[in-house]
Amino acid sequence: MISEPIPELDSLDPAESRRGRLSRPDLRPALGWVLPPLIALLLLAVAVEVWVRLGDVSIWLMPRPTAVIENFFVDFGRYFNEGLKTLAVSMGGLAIGTAAATLLAAGVAHSNILERAVLPIAIMVKVTPVVALIPLFIIWLGHGWNPKIAIAALITYFPVLINAIAGFRDIDPRMHDFFRSVDASTWEIFQHLRLPAAIPYLFASLKISVTLSLIGAVVAEFFLSGQGGLGAVIWIEQNNLRLEQVFAAVLMLTVLGVTLSTAVVVAERLFSWRLDQPVTAS
Amino acid sequence: MSTQHSAATSRAHLVIKHPIEPDAEPAVRLNEVRLTYETKEGKLLDAVAPTTLTIRAGEMTALVGPSGCGKTSLLRMIAGLTAPSGGEVTVFGDPPSQAQRHKRLGLVFQEPALLAWRSVADNIRLGLQLNPRQTHSPTNIDELIESVGLRGFERYRPTELSGGMQQRVALARALAIDPPLLLLDEPFAALDEITREQMRYEVQRLWGISHDPVEPPRSALFVTHSVPEAVAIADRVLVMSPRPGRIIADIPVSTPRPRRPEHEHSDRFINDTAIVRAALRSPTTPAVPLDAA
Numbered sequence: 001m002i003s004e005p006i007p008e009l010d011s012l013d014p015a016e017s018r019r020g021r022l023s024r025p026d027l028r029p030a031l032g033w034v035l036p037p038l039i040a041l042l043l044l045a046v047a048v049e050v051w052v053r054l055g056d057v058s059i060w061l062m063p064r065p066t067a068v069i070e071n072f073f074v075d076f077g078r079y080f081n082e083g084l085k086t087l088a089v090s091m092g093g094l095a096i097g098t099a100a101a102t103l104l105a106a107g108v109a110h111s112n113i114l115e116r117a118v119l120p121i122a123i124m125v126k127v128t129p130v131v132a133l134i135p136l137f138i139i140w141l142g143h144g145w146n147p148k149i150a151i152a153a154l155i156t157y158f159p160v161l162i163n164a165i166a167g168f169r170d171i172d173p174r175m176h177d178f179f180r181s182v183d184a185s186t187w188e189i190f191q192h193l194r195l196p197a198a199i200p201y202l203f204a205s206l207k208i209s210v211t212l213s214l215i216g217a218v219v220a221e222f223f224l225s226g227q228g229g230l231g232a233v234i235w236i237e238q239n240n241l242r243l244e245q246v247f248a249a250v251l252m253l254t255v256l257g258v259t260l261s262t263a264v265v266v267a268e269r270l271f272s273w274r275l276d277q278p279v280t281a282s
Numbered sequence: 283m284s285t286q287h288s289a290a291t292s293r294a295h296l297v298i299k300h301p302i303e304p305d306a307e308p309a310v311r312l313n314e315v316r317l318t319y320e321t322k323e324g325k326l327l328d329a330v331a332p333t334t335l336t337i338r339a340g341e342m343t344a345l346v347g348p349s350g351c352g353k354t355s356l357l358r359m360i361a362g363l364t365a366p367s368g369g370e371v372t373v374f375g376d377p378p379s380q381a382q383r384h385k386r387l388g389l390v391f392q393e394p395a396l397l398a399w400r401s402v403a404d405n406i407r408l409g410l411q412l413n414p415r416q417t418h419s420p421t422n423i424d425e426l427i428e429s430v431g432l433r434g435f436e437r438y439r440p441t442e443l444s445g446g447m448q449q450r451v452a453l454a455r456a457l458a459i460d461p462p463l464l465l466l467d468e469p470f471a472a473l474d475e476i477t478r479e480q481m482r483y484e485v486q487r488l489w490g491i492s493h494d495p496v497e498p499p500r501s502a503l504f505v506t507h508s509v510p511e512a513v514a515i516a517d518r519v520l521v522m523s524p525r526p527g528r529i530i531a532d533i534p535v536s537t538p539r540p541r542r543p544e545h546e547h548s549d550r551f552i553n554d555t556a557i558v559r560a561a562l563r564s565p566t567t568p569a570v571p572l573d574a575a
Binding site for chain 2: 184
């Protein structure tokens with residue numbers, strides 16, 4: 001007969017958990033995570049610097065970290081512009097790979113026959129190192145951006161496919177029963193049940209595939225060094241034995257990777273309804 | 283207990299009588315309905331023995347029986363979620379698929395089964411939103427939220443609520459589409475004892491809420507394995523045997539309505555529960571359930 005919820009009876013105090021959900025994160029613990037690796041990195045750089053200087057290591061083998069950083073900032077415009085090209089390739093590939101994988105997963109989630117037909121092929125592609133296909137892609141797609149984007153797309157699609165299938169299927173059967181009991185259409189079930197259920201899985205797979213797309217882009221740029229990109233810079237500069245430039249380009253790739261991974265985490269916090277989704281496949 | 287009484291009286295206007303209409307089209311009619319499963323080993327298993335049964339319009343029927351006796355299967359066949367292996371199911375004279383199409387079924391399960399990404403209010407609106415051409419008289423959602431005691435919690439996510447409150451959301455979601463037939467599958471089994479006993483009487487209070495008078499009077503099938511719960515809620519208790527389940531007793535409940543918690547100490551209540559318990563233990567049913575599935 002009690003119609004008003006009573007906090008003492010309802011074990012959980014909703015007001016409390018609501019405050020917890022909406023509060024902005026405190027930045028102090030974040031510093032505790034950021035500072036130790038930064039200090040470790042700094043110590044490592046100092047050690048290398050001392051080793052190169054005191055050990056009289058040849059400049060053809062290992063540049064001084066300070067020289068790398070100096071070159072990075074002096075020539076920042078170059079690394080930034082080449083970085084943008086690499087970013088364009090990896091993001092183009094990620095977009096195409098993710099879209100294709102999500103669409104295919106939506107089909108597979110609805111059809112066992114499609115699953116049996118598609119999954120073995122998808123796994124075959126997965127276990128094949130796709131960078132081995134770059135020479136073929138160059139023959140088929142020419143020397144422009146297309147083969148690079150194709151490789152980045154191919155390398156990203158698998159984790160998205162597997163996670164999206166798992167996500168589209170991770171629905172409460174009772175919930176599905178409720179949808180059926182009001183004669184909801186297949187599209188309504190997809191739109192209001194399967195797709196939202198898959199969002200945390202899609203973010204989990206994006207965390208993997210965003211760095212994979214960078215790998216695909218860089219390796220493709222090794223082969224197609226004529227059109228630039230950080231991979232091309234690394235390839236050309238190592239031929240010239242200019243290791244400072246090679247390391248500066250790698251440093252730019254690290255910056256790109258950290259930025260992209262952080263962007264995915266931020267987007268997940270903004271758009272996902274659940275943040276503890278375990279990764280299904282890598 | 284005094285707060286419960288005052289809450290009850292202040293809401294007395296919401297208690298709508300649900301006259302059983304013997305001449306109206308029955309809410310549910312089962313004719314020799316049976317269900318046979320094929321197990322993974324390929325063996326055929328009778329889940330529900332041929333069952334014939336009528337639930338009259340406006341009647342609240344409880345179905346009790348041991349675990350795994352086929353109560354849920356019977357409910358799912360009425361809801362059109364499981365196809366019977368034989369026999370005929372009609373809901374308001376039509377096959378269950380028609381009842382689904384016209385949103386005449388209000389389902390509540392043992393688990394709340396809410397959409398975690400939607401707020402309480404949006405979960406309650408779900409049934410109205412789906413299959414929208416069939417949404418007839420729009421239910422006043424605010425009034426419904428008020429009457430299930432979720433005022434102030436509209437924007438919360440289900441995970442922020444206790445189990446009892448989540449089940450209120452599930453109940454409101456079922457009532458939002460104004461279904462003439464409620465199908466409740468052990469809706470309180472996962473709740474703690476105190477909340478369970480409250481919800482028994484909540485369900486009766488919400489029984490006729492925002493029900494369109496043009497529709498047939500609201501009926502319900504309430505599956506439970508709690509005998510006091512069945513006797514407290516229902517007009518009539520059906521007792522099912524262990525698998526293959528069949529109806530072995532059909533017991534009218536004598537406690538008058540509106541029912542109150544203190545009725546559970548009355549002679550009528552105690553007598554009715556004794557009859558139901560005796561039926562559950564009757565010689566036609568084995569003393570030990572055949573399975574624990």
